[in-house]
């Protein structure tokens with residue numbers, strides 16, 4: 001399920017917006033757009049459900065997102081980091097979210 005919608009997102013990134021919009025009922029979240037713009041280039045989707053994950057919980061996932069945006073020199077705000085971590089968590093990791101400080105999922 002998550003895998004299928006991810007493939008649709010990847011198609012969308014290849015410039016096939018019309019097709020993607022016909023297939024997906026929801027508009028991509030901000031975190032999803034940030035991720036597919038800046039991060040997907042050297043990730044495969046498999047990175048996020050491989051056996052030996054670096055991220056072990058929500059805080060660890062956010063730390064990884066923060067680290068990678070720093071590596072890429074993006075200068076993301078805390079909100080950007082949270083949005084992307086939330087997107088990855090919803091799509092792949094499914095960690096219990098303890099400390100968002102905001103309700104991104106309700107957007």
Ligand code: HEC
Nearest residue numbers: 038039042043047048052053054055064065068069072084
């Ligand atoms: C230069 C290529 C590259 C870019 C750009 C990049 N990543 Fe990564 N990322 C990797 C590689 C390679 C790994 C695996 C590292 C390892 O196994 O030690 C990784 C691992 C991760 C992980 C941990 C996955 C796990 O094991 O649970 C997260 C989360 C992550 N990246 C998020 C991001 C985000 C968010 C961005 C965009 C800001 C980003 N990455 C951009 C190459 C990249």
